Each structure stands twice: as structure tokens, then as C-alpha cells.
Amino acid sequence: MAEEFSLRRVAVPAFGPTATWSVGLGAAMPVIALSARDLGASVSLAALFAGLGTVAELLSAVPAGVLVDRLGERRALVLAGVADAAASFVAMLAPSLWVFALAMVLTGPTGAVFLLARQSYLTAAAPVSMRARAMSTLGGVTRIGLFVGPFLGAPLVHAAGPQAAFGIAVVGGLVAAAVAWASPDLGAHARPVGAAHEVARVPVLEVVRRHRAVLATVGLGVLAIGLARSSRVVVVPLWAEHVGLTAAQTSLVFGVAGLVEVVLFYPAGSLMDRRGRVWVAFPVTVLLGLGLLVLPLTGSLLAVGAVAAVMSVGNGLGSGIVMTLGADAAPDVGRAPFLGVWRLLSLVGHNGASVVVGGLAAVASIGAASVAVGALALVGGLWLLRWLPRYDPRRAAPPVGAAD
Numbered sequence: 001m002a003e004e005f006s007l008r009r010v011a012v013p014a015f016g017p018t019a020t021w022s023v024g025l026g027a028a029m030p031v032i033a034l035s036a037r038d039l040g041a042s043v044s045l046a047a048l049f050a051g052l053g054t055v056a057e058l059l060s061a062v063p064a065g066v067l068v069d070r071l072g073e074r075r076a077l078v079l080a081g082v083a084d085a086a087a088s089f090v091a092m093l094a095p096s097l098w099v100f101a102l103a104m105v106l107t108g109p110t111g112a113v114f115l116l117a118r119q120s121y122l123t124a125a126a127p128v129s130m131r132a133r134a135m136s137t138l139g140g141v142t143r144i145g146l147f148v149g150p151f152l153g154a155p156l157v158h159a160a161g162p163q164a165a166f167g168i169a170v171v172g173g174l175v176a177a178a179v180a181w182a183s184p185d186l187g188a189h190a191r192p193v194g195a196a197h198e199v200a201r202v203p204v205l206e207v208v209r210r211h212r213a214v215l216a217t218v219g220l221g222v223l224a225i226g227l228a229r230s231s232r233v234v235v236v237p238l239w240a241e242h243v244g245l246t247a248a249q250t251s252l253v254f255g256v257a258g259l260v261e262v263v264l265f266y267p268a269g270s271l272m273d274r275r276g277r278v279w280v281a282f283p284v285t286v287l288l289g290l291g292l293l294v295l296p297l298t299g300s301l302l303a304v305g306a307v308a309a310v311m312s313v314g315n316g317l318g319s320g321i322v323m324t325l326g327a328d329a330a331p332d333v334g335r336a337p338f339l340g341v342w343r344l345l346s347l348v349g350h351n352g353a354s355v356v357v358g359g360l361a362a363v364a365s366i367g368a369a370s371v372a373v374g375a376l377a378l379v380g381g382l383w384l385l386r387w388l389p390r391y392d393p394r395r396a397a398p399p400v401g402a403a404d
Helices: 011-038 043-050 052-071 073-093 097-125 128-160 162-182 204-210 212-242 247-275 278-297 301-317 321-329 335-363 366-391
Strands: none
Touching: 011 043, 011 073, 011 097, 011 128, 011 162, 043 052, 043 097, 052 073, 052 097, 052 204, 052 335, 073 097, 073 162, 097 128, 097 321, 097 335, 128 162, 128 247, 128 321, 204 212, 204 335, 212 247, 212 278, 212 301, 212 321, 212 335, 212 366, 247 278, 247 301, 247 321, 278 301, 278 321, 278 366, 321 335, 321 366, 335 366
16 A cells, blocks of 8 residues: 555545535635624624634534444535535525534534545555555645635635635535545555445444543643634734734735745644654644744734744644544554544544633733743643554554655
């Protein structure tokens, strides 16, 4: 498998569906709250709408893994693409907040399936010597799609209002389903030679029981990474407002940061493959943690931008790190359900960020919240430094050359 696997050879079927879906997601994300406002929501309610899809993805992470396990990667992707296009179509034409809320909830499970189906395939297909590059590329094409999507949606928003941007998501979902349908069944090629078509399935609770050790060690580190990443998105805009930066200046900071992250995804995967997972996981938590610790000391656009750029380097280096660690720990039997549980841990960190930051800011200040989350990120880095070497598959596998 190591000699035969090539990222170039599987680029379209392996990354194409996720890439086109993420373009649609990138077009839709900036207009969710604005669309809710146009339909009559208050500012606070509109902010809640922006998180509905993420909450739905958290609740559906484990069921999505079970679905991929039962249907297979290809059929699950086709179903997810069609369902995402349908949900986006409803969002585009929604006449009321209730209908719009239903559409947002439906987009959560489809996102979970898109990521888990391709992660499951790459976990089985990519040799250990290329696994991190495969996962970081999957994360990278997702980030590129999120970066490109808003630019494609902007003309539609200008011409017909915020809800029109969901038209890009409709097209993205349908193209993703078509690419998956027209592609070979990559899941079949990922099975070991001589393996039966039907693989014994293991209940989710049994998967958790069998692999509770890695879930309780590396899995907790993954939760810390998710907390640090999402806290950055919450804390930086609030601190920027606190020091008097305008919304346009804050957007500029995030635009530059996003470009940094897109550039770093493949070097991050290469570093993980060549030197080990801890060489990326630890710097990610350190850069994010230090950035959050230092942010309350800034007071100008240049200073806030510099700290945000440092955190973006950390976040960019972490492209694919959570998926890579999950792939390293995933069993051959029950792989997709295990990855669903792994995704759940990451999403708990992501979703918990706003709760942690909001709670600390309410009882203290936004600066105190930034410092506290930064300290948690550093503790998570030390935790990973302690446990990751034990589970690094490179220790048990000889170096193998493989085509990029």
C-alpha cells in the first residue's frame, strides 16, 4: 500500500467532495446571522442561529460515524451532499425563522459525514509514512474552501441579499454528491488484501470500552486543542473591540490570519510524518496558549494583528492534527464509529470555548478569560507531550518512501 498510495492519484475522489462542500459552507457561514436578522431575529437570537449547525454537528458526530460504517464512505458522501444541498435550498428560500432554523440544524449532520467519510478512507488507505500529509491536506482543502466561499457568495449577497449566498452551498452540495457518485469506491480499495466485503461491526459503547485508554489520554489533549482554537476566534474580536478597533480592522486581522493558515497545511503534515506527531501538537498548543496569554497586553491594531498572526501560525500548523491523531488511534474494526467519538471530543472543546470564555468574562473580564484559556492550552500541550510519544505509530513502523 505504501508504494501504491499517492495523494495526486486520489486527489479528486478523496478530496473533491470535501473541497466543493466547504466552498458552499464558506459562502454560507458569514450570512447565517445576517439572514436571521432579515427574517426578524434580534441580535442575540441571530448570534444563536450562527451556532445551530455546530451544535447539531456535535450531537450527530457519533451517529455520523455509525452511518458511514453501515453505508460505506461513497454512499454516505452522496447522501450527505444531496442532504446538504436540500438544507441549503430551504435556507435560501426560508420564509420564517422556524424554517431557517430547521435548515441550519440539518447542515450539522452533513458536515460530520463529509469529514468522517474521507477521514475513515484516508486512515485505511494512507501508509503511516504519509498519513499526516493526507490528513493535513484534507484539512487544508477544507480551509481553502472556507477561504474562497465568501468571495463567491459576495456578488450574490450584493445583488439579492444575504440568503442568496446559500445558492453557492446548494451547488457545492450537489457537485460534491456528483463527484462522490462518479468516483470509484475508495473504501473498497482501502480494505486489506483478502478482507471480506462485510466487516464485523462493533457497537459504539464497545468501541469506547476497548479504546478508553487512548480516549482518556490523547483524547483529552484533543479537547484542549479544540478549546484553544475556538477560544481564539471568540477572544480576539472581543478584545479588538475592547481596545477600540473597528469591525473593518478586525476583519483585516482575520483575513491575514486565514491566509497564513492556508499556506501552512502541507508543511505541517510533512513535519508530522518526518519527525513525529508531538513536533506539531506541542507547538500548536504553545503558540495558541502564549498568544492568548499575551493578547491582553496589546492595545493597537499592529499589536493585536501580530499576536493574532502568531496564533494563526499555531492554528495553521495544526491543520489535520486532530484527524491524524484520530487516525493513529483508530482500530481496523469499528473505525468510523471510533472516529465519530474522536470528532465528538474535538467538538466538545470547540463548542465549550464560547461557554468558558463567556463565563469567565462575565465574572472577571475578557482579558482574564484570555489568560485562563491560554493557561489551559499550555497545560493541554504538556499533557500531549506526556502521552503522544506512546501512541505515535512511527515507533512501530519502519520509514517507507511514498509518492506525494
